[in-house]
Amino acid sequence: MRFARHVGLVLVGVVVGILLTGSIRASQLPRETAPRLSFIDTGMSSKQSMLIFIKDNKSGGCWLAVDSRQQGIVSLAVAPALACGQ
Secondary structure, X not given: OHHHHHHHHHXXXXXXXXXXHHHOOOOOOOOOOOOOEEEEEEEEEOOOEEEEEEEEOOOOOEEEEEEXXXXXXXXXXXXOHHHHOO
């Protein structure tokens, strides 16, 4: 009798597991169409580097960056949001 009860509980657990697994469906996250970062040229440059503003389109943050032509962005500082344009 105890053996039949244990087998019955295992079968109930298997059936519940199958039903729950069958009801769960995977879904894809929506893709973002706009890029997260925007690069805004300040017009100030030299032979070795240039100043650019970097705007985070998701959070609205703004940074002033020094873009070295040989090494990429080498310096970053927080800038007011008005500097990147609203």
